[in-house]
Amino acid sequence: MHPTHSMKKLLTGTAIAMLILHQDFWLWDNTNLVFGFMPVGLVYHACFSMAVAILAVLAITFAWPHELIEWATTKDEGAGTDGKAKLKDNQYKIR
Amino acid sequence: MTVLIVISIYLALLLGLGLFSGKQSRGTSKDYFVASHSIGPFLLLMSVFGTTMTAFALVGSTGKAFERGIGVYGLMASISGLVHVICFFAIGIRLWSYGMKHGFVTQIQFFRSRFDSNAIGYVLFPILVGLVIPYLLIGVIGAGKTILPVTAGAFPEAFPNANPLWTGGIPPWLSGLGICIIVLAYVFAGGSRGAAWANTFQTLVFMAMGVVAFTLIVKALGGVEQASKVPITVNENGLLVQNYGIVEQEDGSSKVEKLATPLVRGKIRDADPSLAGYQPHLGRKVLEMDYKARTPGSGELVDQSRELGVPPWMFLTYLFIPLSVGMFPHLFQHWLTARSANTFKLTLIAHPICIMVVWVPCVLIGAWATGLVPPGVPPAAVLSKMMADLVSNQVLTGLLTAGVLAAIMSSLDSQFLCLGTMFTNDIVLHKVGQDRFTDKQTIWIARGFIIGIVALTYVLSLWAANKNVFDLAVWCFSGFAMLTPLVFAALYWKRATTAGAFASIIVGTLTWIVFFVLAGGSEYTVGPGIMPVTFCVLASTVAMIVVSLATKPPSEATLNKFFG
Numbered sequence: 001m002h003p004t005h006s007m008k009k010l011l012t013g014t015a016i017a018m019l020i021l022h023q024d025f026w027l028w029d030n031t032n033l034v035f036g037f038m039p040v041g042l043v044y045h046a047c048f049s050m051a052v053a054i055l056a057v058l059a060i061t062f063a064w065p066h067e068l069i070e071w072a073t074t075k076d077e078g079a080g081t082d083g084k085a086k087l088k089d090n091q092y093k094i095r
Numbered sequence: 096m097t098v099l100i101v102i103s104i105y106l107a108l109l110l111g112l113g114l115f116s117g118k119q120s121r122g123t124s125k126d127y128f129v130a131s132h133s134i135g136p137f138l139l140l141m142s143v144f145g146t147t148m149t150a151f152a153l154v155g156s157t158g159k160a161f162e163r164g165i166g167v168y169g170l171m172a173s174i175s176g177l178v179h180v181i182c183f184f185a186i187g188i189r190l191w192s193y194g195m196k197h198g199f200v201t202q203i204q205f206f207r208s209r210f211d212s213n214a215i216g217y218v219l220f221p222i223l224v225g226l227v228i229p230y231l232l233i234g235v236i237g238a239g240k241t242i243l244p245v246t247a248g249a250f251p252e253a254f255p256n257a258n259p260l261w262t263g264g265i266p267p268w269l270s271g272l273g274i275c276i277i278v279l280a281y282v283f284a285g286g287s288r289g290a291a292w293a294n295t296f297q298t299l300v301f302m303a304m305g306v307v308a309f310t311l312i313v314k315a316l317g318g319v320e321q322a323s324k325v326p327i328t329v330n331e332n333g334l335l336v337q338n339y340g341i342v343e344q345e346d347g348s349s350k351v352e353k354l355a356t357p358l359v360r361g362k363i364r365d366a367d368p369s370l371a372g373y374q375p376h377l378g379r380k381v382l383e384m385d386y387k388a389r390t391p392g393s394g395e396l397v398d399q400s401r402e403l404g405v406p407p408w409m410f411l412t413y414l415f416i417p418l419s420v421g422m423f424p425h426l427f428q429h430w431l432t433a434r435s436a437n438t439f440k441l442t443l444i445a446h447p448i449c450i451m452v453v454w455v456p457c458v459l460i461g462a463w464a465t466g467l468v469p470p471g472v473p474p475a476a477v478l479s480k481m482m483a484d485l486v487s488n489q490v491l492t493g494l495l496t497a498g499v500l501a502a503i504m505s506s507l508d509s510q511f512l513c514l515g516t517m518f519t520n521d522i523v524l525h526k527v528g529q530d531r532f533t534d535k536q537t538i539w540i541a542r543g544f545i546i547g548i549v550a551l552t553y554v555l556s557l558w559a560a561n562k563n564v565f566d567l568a569v570w571c572f573s574g575f576a577m578l579t580p581l582v583f584a585a586l587y588w589k590r591a592t593t594a595g596a597f598a599s600i601i602v603g604t605l606t607w608i609v610f611f612v613l614a615g616g617s618e619y620t621v622g623p624g625i626m627p628v629t630f631c632v633l634a635s636t637v638a639m640i641v642v643s644l645a646t647k648p649p650s651e652a653t654l655n656k657f658f659g
């Protein structure tokens with residue numbers, strides 16, 4: 001699926017919202033335990049880590065940079081058989 | 096002694112894997128430096144996760160949670176998951192496309208081309224090497240501090256220690272030397288393929304052993320609910336007391352039991368009565384603790400103080416530190432040389448989960464340890480001490496220690512190799528010409544430089560043996576984070592100029608040096624807890640913007656090359 005501009009904006013907004021939600025000042029002094037052993041401040045941030053993984057899934061699904069990848073893999077004039085451009089000023093030995 | 100035998104078997108296995116991967120090599124410099132671009136999604140995930148989670152993750156997180164409590168997870172782990180994923184997506188994929196299009200392998204090649212300047216490579220190289228060295232030190236020092244407590248008592252005559260707890264343990268100078276030689280051996284033989292295989296093996300080992308350690312420690316503590324009661328508690332007089340202790344049983348095993356008389360370990364400064372019953376390490380409230388600790392040299396008891404909890408400004412400004420992944424040389428090389436863009440997908444999704452799997456248990460162990468371990472124990476030794484005290488099975492203790500060493504060594508190998516790659520390609524071959532040396536000679540140049548770096552790291556590790564590995568890591572990461580505005584501007588801002596790039600590097604580096612000197616390499620905050628990295632990143636960003644706008648824009652050819 002090619003990314004739409006609005007989808008990219010939505011995902012960027014979600015990432016910014018998550019940066020804000022990371023500052024859970026309301027849990028600062030709270031030492032209550034969830035499931036009888038996990039401090040609530042730790043549970044919140046463990047859930048945050050899982051939410052980041054979900055954000056990554058959404059970004060891959062809806063904002064994957066297909067055009068950039070297509071540009072990178074398109075042969076330029078003088079390109080080699082492997083699709084890598086042969087530019088004189090940075091043709092490196094180990095490539 | 097059994098612990099030592101288990102660790103030795105693990106190290107021998109690792110060495111064997113490295114040497115075997117060397118046999119699979121095609122013998123070319125391309126294979127040695129970038130494994131012929133054969134690194135797929137799983138190897139990439141293991142490599143990226145393994146290299147970013149060094150002693151910092153297992154030993155450092157446990158130690159820091161022992162000092163400050165569970166806030167350490169939000170402070171470093173959960174924010175790292177988010178910032179890393181953003182960087183992988185925004186920087187990694189774009190860099191891969193430039194690597195694919197233009198043939199870049201190292202970050203210096205990319206910056207030289209993007210900013211049309213040879214000099215930028217010569218300015219960046221020493222800065223990158225200077226910043227990687229503390230990263231390497233974290234590993235070598237962490238290894239020493241891990242092995243010492245678990246081997247205590249093995250050789251009492253050969254290795255006496257000022258601290259009676261650790262008499263007879265393998266001293267850090269010897270374990271550090273052993274670790275350096277083993278990593279050097281498999282990087283020497285296997286190059287990037289050996290490092291990738293060893294990374295995968297070691298990352299799996301340390302993740303598995305982390306889970307095993309957690310399970311065994313929980314069992315020894317009497318279950319998770321019981322464990323949550325163990326952390327040090329403030330009593331009605333503002334004293335910090337340990338209500339539980341490790342009691343040796345008749346059969347020689349150890350058990351955690353409630354003490355008839357709580358053990359006073361310190362005092363909360365200016366404590367108010369409302370704190371009675373509060374367990375500081377299960378929250379983030381900022382408190383000042385006074386306690387007594389033995390000095391490492393003489394063993395004499397001296398007064399110490401420590402901040403508990405996490406100041407909100409520190410929590411906020413720590414988010415700049417994981418920006419460092421944008422400029423780590425070994426990650427940069429992974430981005431530029433991955434097999435395909437799709438290779439990144441697994442890393443993007445699984446990286447934050449892997450962080451969680453490793454960090455949550457370690458942070459909990461660190462918080463629980465406050466109720467059993469004296470506050471003066473060096474933070475880096477807390478995980479080992481918990482394992483040695485609570486897991487009485489020597490074979491298991493050996494395996495768990497091997498897991499910690501795996502986390503450490505999986506970071507060292509990639510860094511060593513990457514520095515060798517940069518030195519060979521960006522300094523030597525760039526200066527004398529790509530065809531001056533044969534393939535074999537090129538590999539030997541890299542190996543020679545790697546030996547030099549390993550030797551330097553080892554010598555520095557002896558000098559910095561008593562440094563806190565977490566603090567060292569934070570300084571190292573702050574330095575790389577300070578350079579990240581450079582890569583963002585290079586990738587997304589057409590107006591970024593050569594002069595702007597130099598200004599960003601120089602101003603950012605000078606700001607970092609000023610704070611590092613002020614802090615003496617230890618933990619340091621400004622005002623209400625603002626991390627120095629904030630000022631370093633802001634300074635390098637402002638320098639980039641102001642100087643770029645004041646100088647001539649990049650040439651059309653450069654813009655066409657990078658922005659199509």
